[in-house]
Amino acid sequence: MIRRSFSVLAAASAMAATVLSAAPAQAIPVCKAGYQCTRTYYADSAWTVSVGGFTRFCDGTTDQWGQTSRYVETTQAQCPPW
Template sequence: MIRRVLAAAALTTAAFATVPTGAQAAPACRAGYMCNTQYYSDAAHTNLVGVKTEFCDGEVSTWGRLSGYIVWSTSPCN
């Protein structure tokens, strides 16, 4: 039993160790809001590599690579 627990703990630790520390996930866009997520290649936000915009009517527009370092903004729909 203890071996199973230790093996599971080791696998979990290894899985988390492979996730890049700087990568971020965008928060969920709440109903009644327009959300814009800008994706950058580095933590200094010097190279924009993609954008995702979630509009008030539910339409989503994206371009580029949607991973990396993010700047996320939201505004209420009128």
């Protein structure tokens, strides 16, 4: 009984260590005031197939399509002066 409990505890500790040692998530950059921002989401790390997108336009409206993923590219362009 004690051996079995120790084995279960050792296995649980190993799994927890694996989960905790994963790389931290990267934050998506915040869109600066006065800029139009576009985020394009890709299917995988090859960055070749886009699966979704989001744009915040200079007038404050937004448009989005598809789905999000962990592979995201953010571009920003300065809005023209009004």
